Amino acid sequence: MARAPGPGGRRPLHGPAAPVLERLFAARGLRSGEWWPFLVQEEGTPLPGGLEALSGFVLTRSGDVYGWWLDWAPADAGLAADEGLATGRTGSGGIETGAPGAPQGRYVLDRWWRVAAPEREFAADAEYRGARERLGLP
Amino acid sequence: MAAPGAPRASEASAREASGRAPGPGRAEAERVARSATWSPGQLQAHFAKHGREGPYATIEAYDASARETIRVGREFTYLDRTTGARRRGFYDLSTNGFTGVTEDGRRITTYFHPDSGEHYVRGLLESTYR
Numbered sequence: 473m474a475r476a477p478g479p480g481g482r483r484p485l486h487g488p489a490a491p492v493l494e495r496l497f498a499a500r501g502l503r504s505g506e507w508w509p510f511l512v513q514e515e516g517t518p519l520p521g522g523l524e525a526l527s528g529f530v531l532t533r534s535g536d537v538y539g540w541w542l543d544w545a546p547a548d549a550g551l552a553a554d555e556g557l558a559t560g561r562t563g564s565g566g567i568e569t570g571a572p573g574a575p576q577g578r579y580v581l582d583r584w585w586r587v588a589a590p591e592r593e594f595a596a597d598a599e600y601r602g603a604r605e606r607l608g609l610p
Numbered sequence: 611m612a613a614p615g616a617p618r619a620s621e622a623s624a625r626e627a628s629g630r631a632p633g634p635g636r637a638e639a640e641r642v643a644r645s646a647t648w649s650p651g652q653l654q655a656h657f658a659k660h661g662r663e664g665p666y667a668t669i670e671a672y673d674a675s676a677r678e679t680i681r682v683g684r685e686f687t688y689l690d691r692t693t694g695a696r697r698r699g700f701y702d703l704s705t706n707g708f709t710g711v712t713e714d715g716r717r718i719t720t721y722f723h724p725d726s727g728e729h730y731v732r733g734l735l736e737s738t739y740r
Binding site: 489509513517541583597599 | 649650651652655656658659660690691692693694695697708710712713714716717719720722723724725730734
């Protein structure tokens with residue numbers, strides 16, 4: 473399996489959800505290359521955009537940790553300008569738009585919460601320690 | 611396929627259905643079922659998203675079912691597609707319950723009833739489910 477580039481790389485993630493997570497985290501103020509996901513899990517729900525629902529956490533370079541849930545909002549739920557429109561399939565480069573007959577909507581972080589005292593909460597989690605290492609945190 | 615969350619006739623028949631044999635693996639599964647924890651906020655999030663898939667009146671019932679699936683389910687491993695982290699999975703054919711935990715068994719990462727049953731757990735990245 474290909475490994476993700478280091479913390480200085482442009483794409484700190486690999487996997488099919490990487491472009492979507494990049495965009496959604498950016499909409500939450502997390503700059504590219506300044507975060508690392510951990511304890512991510514596929515949730516069994518295929519989303520109209522082509523990805524599967526995901527849950528997980530993201531560590532920022534400042535040491536904050538946020539929990540999140542990747543889901544899908546249909547177009548009639550309203551579109552946020554910073555999240556954009558997605559239709560149909562997700563290609564290797566990210567979102568494809570304009571596919572005829574494709575479901576209209578957008579990926580969303582349906583749940584987003586800040587974890588208090590993450591260093592204490594995740595002290596024993598190997599994936600959290602790995603994420604800290606990836607971001608160059610002690 | 612049994613209805614999600616259907617009551618088990620007995621622990622023995624559930625184990626027979628899931629394919630788990632008695633032995634050291636059972637003791638390890640029991641350890642994980644007892645000691646694994648959900649990460650902060652994750653039990654609430656998972657109950658909100660998956661709780662309607664089974665007859666779970668309370669968050670405690672949902673959590674208990676996740677742990678029972680570890681006890682009686684067939685164990686396998688797979689990789690998370692986003693991070694490449696290895697996970698341990700437990701799938702109980704009798705209830706179509708799937709619980710995921712971290713490789714060290716410290717964290718429960720999910721519990722749900724996949725729409726496509728065994729096909730889903732077999733199709734996880736590098737799944738060892740047979």
